[in-house]
Amino acid sequence: MRNLAIILGMAGVTYLPRLLPALFMGRVNFPPWFQKWLRSVPYAVLGALIFPGVLLVDRDQPWLGLAGGLTAVGLSFLNLPLTLVMAGSITAVFLLQLLV
Amino acid sequence: MKGKLVFLQGARAGLPIALGYFPIAIAFGVLAGQAQFSWQEATLMSLLVFAGASQFVGVSMLLSGAGGLQIIAATFFINLRHLIMSLSVNDRMRDFRPLQKATLSFFITDETFGLLTLGEDKWSGKTPPGYMAGLMLTAYLGWVSGSAVGGLGAEFIPPQVTTAMTVGLYGLFIGLLVPPARKTRSYALIALASMLINWILSLVMAGGWALVLAAMLAAGMGIYLMEEDQ
Structure with a gap:
C-alpha cells in the first residue's frame, strides 16, 4: 500500500513538468529571442547531461567514465553511426574493467 | 507516407x-x-x-x-x-x-x-x-x-x-552532439559552456538544479549566437 502511494506520487510529480508545455504552448507565438533560446536548448541540455555526469558512471573510478566518453568522442569524429559510437564506448569500458 | x-x-x-x-x-x-x-x-x-x-x-x-x-x-x-x-x-x-x-x-x-x-x-x-x-x-x-x-x-x-x-x-x-557541434561553431560553444557551468554549479548545489540552471543559462548564449531564422 505504501509502495503504491509512493509510485503514484512519483508518477504525478514526474508527469507534471513533462505535461506543462503541452498545455500552454498551443498557438502562442514567441518573440524571436525566445525562439533562439528554444533552438539552443538541445545543445545546452545534451552538454549538461554529458558533463560532469559521465565521470560518475563508476563513482570510485571517474577515469573509467571519462575513457568511455572520450572513446565516444573519437568514434563520433570518424562519422560512425550512433549505434557504433554507443557500442564502441560500451566495449571500451567493459574491456578496461576487465584489464584493471 | x-x-x-x-x-x-x-x-x-x-x-x-x-x-x-x-x-x-x-x-x-x-x-x-x-x-x-x-x-x-x-x-x-x-x-x-x-x-x-x-x-x-x-x-x-x-x-x-x-x-x-x-x-x-x-x-x-x-x-x-x-x-x-x-x-x-x-x-x-x-x-x-x-x-x-x-x-x-x-x-x-x-x-x-x-x-x-x-x-x-x-x-x-x-x-x-x-x-x-x-x-x-x-x-x-x-x-x-x-x-x-x-x-x-x-x-x-x-x-x-x-x-x-x-x-x-x-x-x-x-x-x-558531436556532429552538429562540429558543423556549427555556436552549437559547440553552447554545449561546452553548458558543461562548464554545470560542472561548477554541481559543486555548490544538488545535481538536478545544477543541470537545469546550466542548460537554461547556456541556451541563453544562443540568443546572441544563433541565426535569426533557419
Whole structure:
C-alpha cells in the first residue's frame, strides 16, 4: 500500500513538468529571442547531461567514465553511426574493467 | 507516407535507446526488489514514472529509510529538467492534436529528447506524431520489460555490464552532439559552456538544479549566437 502511494506520487510529480508545455504552448507565438533560446536548448541540455555526469558512471573510478566518453568522442569524429559510437564506448569500458 | 511505415521507422530509430535501457532497467528491478517492491510494483513504477535516475534514487532512499514525501519531493526536483526538454519537444509538436501532445510528452526522457531533437532529421523539423510514438514506445518497452525481468529476481547481469551499459547512454548523448557541434561553431560553444557551468554549479548545489540552471543559462548564449531564422 505504501509502495503504491509512493509510485503514484512519483508518477504525478514526474508527469507534471513533462505535461506543462503541452498545455500552454498551443498557438502562442514567441518573440524571436525566445525562439533562439528554444533552438539552443538541445545543445545546452545534451552538454549538461554529458558533463560532469559521465565521470560518475563508476563513482570510485571517474577515469573509467571519462575513457568511455572520450572513446565516444573519437568514434563520433570518424562519422560512425550512433549505434557504433554507443557500442564502441560500451566495449571500451567493459574491456578496461576487465584489464584493471 | 503510410502511417504504419512512419511508426516503424520511429521504432527502429528508438531501438538503440531500448537496448541501452534494458540492462539498466534490470538493475533497477533488482534494486527495487531489495527495497521490498514486488516485481509487479517495480514494473508499475517503470510504467507510470518512466524516469530512470529518479527511480534509482527513489528505491535507494527507501532502502536508507527515507519517508514517502521525501522521496516524492526528490523525484520532483530530479525530473524538473524534463520541463525544458518538453518546451523544446512541444515546440516541434505545434501542429499536433492536444491529446497527442499530452500523451507524447509523457514519454520525454533524456534519451528520447536527445534523439528527437539532435538525431538524424529527415523531416526538416516536421517530425510526424507516428514517428515520435514509434521511437518513444520502443524506448518505453525496453525500460518497462527490463524492470519486470529485474524485479523477477534476475541477478545474472554482473555490475560491470551495468556500468558499461551506462556509458553506452553517454555514448548516445555524445554521438548525437558531436556532429552538429562540429558543423556549427555556436552549437559547440553552447554545449561546452553548458558543461562548464554545470560542472561548477554541481559543486555548490544538488545535481538536478545544477543541470537545469546550466542548460537554461547556456541556451541563453544562443540568443546572441544563433541565426535569426533557419
